[in-house]
Amino acid sequence: MKEQLEDIIGQVYQKERRNLFTFLTGAGISSDSGIPTYRGIDGIWVKDTQFHKPEEFGTLRYFKEHPEEVLQYALFRKKMFENAVPNESHFELSEIENMLQDRFHLITQNIDNLHRRAGNQRIYEIHGNNREIKCSNGCKEILVLPEEIKGKDLEEDLTERDVTLLTCPTCGHWMRPNILWFDEYYDEKTNKRFGSLKVAKNSGVLFIVGTSGATSLPIAIAETALKYGAFIVDINTEDNNFTDLIRDKKNAVIIRERSTDVLKTIKDIIQNLH
Known part of the structure; x- marks a missing residue:
């Protein structure tokens, strides 16, 4: 594994064009931080222990049918994210970015903010993020979730x-999390659809970490990277x-x-080249 990575990283490092090191991450990278995957067996639980398929x-x-229930769950997730801490994989990616600077790009499906905190x-x-809200009726402005709104325990109602x-201050409809729903x-x-595909087009290597590719844009990112000659490294269990x-x-x-083990190896290889 190390020799293959050394060869790939060495080739991309020397390139003048399409030389980006791009990492595509999903829920698997946050599991060591105690955040359950969205589609995992724990599923989505809301108050009254009512179970829903994601x-x-x-x-x-x-x-639109149950706004308070969904918002209450979003604030439960907010508290879960705030109580979690970035894990070793997050910090390895941060160190890799510090070395590569503008040749590094991170495309994530996660809304948990742990990459930024690392x-x-x-x-x-x-897939958006849990820091922002927008109008459910289509008003265009995206707002930061007010600090006054705190994360909640599962049984807590909205105040x-x-x-x-x-x-919404413009139309009076409910605000909603700025995330992508099914x-x-x-x-x-x-969702940075075109921006992320442009990054894929200019990537020398795409590392796929902790995601199964169950939605369309991540697959399109991999297809685009392949089309324009990038190496693809699938790092999943x-x-x-x-x-x-x-x-x-x-x-x-x-x-x-x-x-974590593979990202450490990647970091060490880049460090030696750097």
Whole structure:
């Protein structure tokens, strides 16, 4: 594994064009921080221990029918994220960015803010984030979630003040988390659709870490990187949708080891070149 990575990283490091080192991360990279995956067996639990499948609960349709329930859950997740701390994989990526500077880009499906807290700055959050809110009725402005709104325990209801602060100041409809739901489409403003594909086009290598490729834009990012000649390195503990895409490609490597160990190896290789 190390020799393959040394060869790939060495080639990309010497390139003058399409020389970006791009990392695509998903929920698996945050599991060591205690954050359950969205589709995991723990699923989504809301108050009264009512269980919902993510594909049903995580939709704009469900939000419009049950806005307070979804917002209460979003604030429960907010507290979970705030109580979590970045893990070793997050910090390895931060150190890699410090070495590569503008040749580094991080595309993440995670909304948990742990990459930023670990120190990464060149980030494309393609599923949105938990720091921001926007109008559920389509008003264009994206706002920072007011600091006054605190994370909640699972059984806590919204306060009157929460309701006021989560009302759109323009049209009076509910504000909603600035994240991508299952019945929505990727765009540029919230999801950096075109920006992330441009990064993929200019990548010399795309490292896929802790994501199965269950949604369309991550797969499109990998397809674009392949089309323009990038190496693809699939770092996951199990085969996934990316594996099917790259299995027979000569410029692809499949690694079935812990992300922390592989990222440390990548960091050490770059450090030696640097």
